[in-house]
Amino acid sequence: MTDYGRSPGPEPWHPDDPLYGDQGWDRGQTGHGGWDQYGNPVPQQPYPDAQHYPGQQQYPQAPYPGQQYADPGYADPHYAGGQQYPQQPHWDGQQQYDWSGQHTVPTHDGYAVGVAETYGQPPAQADPYGHGGYVPQQPAPQSEPEQTAEWAAFHEEAEEPERHPFFTGTSLADYQEDERERFVANDDDDDEYEDEPDDERNTRKGKKKRSGCAVLVALLVLVGLVGGVGYGGYWYWQRHFAAAPDFSGDGTGDVQVVIPNGATLAQMGNILKRNDVVKSVDAFTKAAGGKPLQGGVYMLHKEMSAAAAVAMMLNPSSQNALIIPEGSRATRIYQAIDQKLGLPSGTTENAAKGADLGLPSYANGNPEGFLFPMRYSIGKSTKPVDFLKQMVQQAEAEYGKDDLEAQAAKVGKTPYEVIIIASLIQAEAQERQDFYKVSRVIYNRLDQNMALGFDSTINYAKGRSTLNTTNSDTKFNSPYNTYLHKGLPPGPIDNPGHLAIDAALHPADGNWLYFVTVKPGDTRFTNDYAEHQRNVAEFNKYQREHGG
Incomplete structure (x- = not known):
């Protein structure tokens, strides 16, 4: 059949059927019967040269009262056995069609084979002539007004705007216009990829975006490198060849600047720059060189040259x-x-x-x-x-x-006891080399449970500073009187420096139990009490001679 086919009902074939009106296969009746231009069946005309099989009875071609045969191919031929078969048209001798629109049957040598056995008895109506045969049922003819109405409806539908097959409410022209506008709005100038699948298009666009980001990052890195190299070259030139920014003259006004102890030259320069004393750190560090600048409070001027600031800091009068x-x-x-x-x-x-x-x-x-x-x-x-x-x-x-806590444990003392010993050393010793010997005398006396007998402890107890100690002073009632009380005093008698602390932790080797400073720079140590008495006599003589 054609693409349109034929419905099982009485409706005619569609006029656009390419086989419609084909005069080359009119069921074996060229020029007779068939359909008119509106697709309606036309009554069969009698064949002038009709032939009959032997023994066949011929019936008049007039239609049965009240019934019209639309299909002239279905005549009423009869065979000897009284069995009736409807005559079927042929298609190139290969395939025979059931004109009822229900079945297609195979053919052999142009004749239908096994129709009844294969497809069952075709629809038929009783033979009005009483021969017991079957006449295929034909669709009833339609009246002319109904044909005109159907044809007008068909043409009216054909004249409507063509609809998009998926959007029944939108015309094809409107749909195409919307698609064109959407395509233009989303066009990314990749016309050569317009037939590309969506997943591949998304992957390609993602690669393009990543490629663009990579190019941007590379460009930024390149700009950073170029800028860094340029800045480094500028800095190197300024550092080694260009003169550092600097003020000129001795400055004006007064400003107090505090330099912490242990500050480096660069740190000093930053403090001075923040206080508007110098213009740049480099100018100050170059001017300071290896000069002995120390921390302290300085009275300086604002907007001084670096050389003038260094000179003023070295002047004791500027230090506060x-x-x-x-x-x-x-x-x-x-x-x-x-x-x-x-x-x-x-x-x-x-x-x-x-x-x-x-x-x-x-x-x-x-x-x-x-x-x-x-x-x-x-x-x-x-x-x-x-x-x-x-x-x-x-x-x-x-x-x-000095790692005071750990070192005190090594000498069998507490940190506080070490500080007390250091304060005694600081008060009694005068020369650097004597600090460690005095420390040894203290340890030796403590080990032998001897009274320290230091005049410095009595002076502390009495709140004075003198080298002369009388017998009555040695009897002064105070826990700090080491003539009356053995062992260390209850606390330090002064504030020792680093040397005294170190000496208290590392006493010199010796067996000395006595010492006396006869005169400045002459301190004598001994473990012999008689010798010590002679040294004390010389001390007294020196004091009398020099008005001590």
């Missing part, structure tokens, strides 16, 4: 500092702070009482021995308690350098 000598007692330090800050006498000592200075627990709140002696920066706005805290912090740093 407080120097605490080694062996200074706490009472003497309090007085020095009051004088430096212009405070009433006793202000610092009263502030120290009950203040949290950061002392270790074994100090029992006594700052003596923990106000480390050195040069300190001090400004006009410095508070006494803050200054004392700074000194305590410095002492802890110095004791940490």
